[in-house]
Amino acid sequence: MIRKLKALKILPLKHISPSQYYSALNCPYKLVLANTFKYESLLPINANAHFGSIAHKMIELISRGIVVNEESFSECWNDLINKKENELRQKGLGSITPLKYFVSDFALKKNQLRHFLERRKNKIAKHEQKTTNTYFPEVKLTNLDHSIYGIADLIIKNGSSVVILDFKTGKVHIESIDENGGSEKLIKKEYELQLKLYAYLYFLMHNVFPTSLFLITLDNNFIEVPFTQEDCENVYKEAVSFLSSTNSIIEKQEFELIAKPSKENCQYCSYRPACNYYSNWLTKNFEHVNDLGGLLKKVNCFNNNSLGLQMQIGNHEVLINGLTGSLKQGFENLIDKKITLYNLRKSKNAINATANIFTITYA
Template sequence: MIKKLSDHKIKMVNRISPSQYYSAISCPYKLVLANSFGYQSLLPINANAHFGSVLHKMIELISKDVIIDEQSFLKNWSDLIKKKEDELKENGLVGITPLKYFVNDFAFKKNQVKNILLKKRDRLKNTIQPSSTNFFPEKRLENSDKTVTGIVDLIIENDSGTTILDFKTGKVFSDAIDESGITEQTIKIEYEIQLKLYAHLYFLMTKKYPKSLFIVTLRNDFIKVEFENSECEKIYLEALELLSTINFHISNNDMAAIVNPTIENCKYCSYRPACSSYSKWLTVNFEAVNDLFGRVEKINQFSNETIGLELKTQDKLILINGLPLEKKENFESLIGKIIILYNLKKTKQSLNATASSFTVVYE
């Protein structure tokens, strides 16, 4: 729970993936920090995100025909859940295990993945696949110098052309307001850009563009992403330009030019403990996010075997409760020191906060 930032060196960014590109547009420094820390998150990821990686792996195994019936489905499901929960325990996140108690709609999502298997079996039973159809799950696509590279979930090639599919286990649509003021749902722009980048990488490797691009949801909905070849090339060239710009500023030690602390960019960033710009931004924006900074004034012990700390932030005294009693000695060693607490639970009526299973303290 209490950590110190490990020594790290800002490194040149050698590549960017289609899944990283949109986020890097908003704040290039996020990609720089991820690269410098070997893409190892500095903050714990919530239970739904961990579960999402299990769902994604199950869909991959179905597409590869590793999972072909209910028996293989149940075995792989059990193995993957156990592996993920063991990993969480090793990383000190025993508080969000078993996952079924901490994930939204755990059983429902499991059944959604099973339905993907059932629908695939029905499709194979009722149709005759062309002999020339080839399936390429988890296919790496990249340009010649590997500066733009990523792994696409599934490519299907047959006589009528190529289809690229990307599996998404979360929300696919976002609300948008058209010119008449009517709200409509549109595919998230980051997903569109990701698939269009894959399309151009496929072109670079094969000299032909795919016929179609699809997002596949947990409901087994196939959502088509419309595209023009010229648009895919434009996005690709912009990704190369962004990578060049990032490395230019790294070589000139000018991080201020590529950092952009805002609520949207920082709220869920896993690398904010290493971002000095975020730390400065937090000193005047701490009411807008679930992190708090300040000097530890006092440690209080409560009868429910938890502790709380009094934190002086600017001219305010803030109380943080729900910290584990076994960490009392560690927190007492922080009295008088400036710390930042990440991933707290706050209420709108008060600055006071409560620790969660995901709360981490950096001194």
């Protein structure tokens, strides 16, 4: 696929959500671009990421008591998988369907969800007589001017006790070295900030802080996120100030102050094609990521209806194979022009690359 980007009109940020905040701290320009493109990714998302939204929805449905047995599990599961696969086909990503062949550990993940349901059923049976919990799924939490706004997956109330929970399908911990040189598990900063912001937004709306904050993982672990009220207030104030300073930079168009290109920040950023700072960084660092940008010099056609491109990147001549023959004319029109190919397959630190179903070219 060869795409062109229209000229950009960068828009001010109206709000920031607790789940975006941490990633925006690492590169505020990513949030600026996401907002400008209305949060539509400019690059295809891999099958595992698409599956993540299905797993998240299943955890939510189980927690809300909508999925309660094998029958409702299968019904909701099939429905979500079918909808996602149809959506992918409509977006031209039919080549990563059926998802069961492209999502890593698909069967294992489905089983984890089944176990999640079983444990939930056991828990409910155990507490059936005693529990007076009330469940509130997908609760909107916001400040007065809606500048900080998000949706908590679940709030459980019981008398004066209020618990805010968020579902996570990936890892929630990072390994860290403690003061004695041993290793310790820490909750990822992004999740900590997200829940503390939820807590403060809840306080702003109800004049009372939640009793506790929890992350729920796929293996049904309830991981408590400790907090103090002061902590939450500080995180909130920093988020408000971040929003205001970013908008002032947008107004002055000083984007170089907030674009932070690096391998860690950019490799999964969906807005790389629109980011000039990344393009410049890429010319010197292309050996470390799966994108290549440079002058297209030659298009080679092979007998198996595939294409190979010769590109000039600085002093390097680079070869890219595995592109579909149907793009021949499109690439020939771009000879001697600058193009960038995203999501290539490369061996570690290699220069040459191979295209795959997720590869996209921007001219």
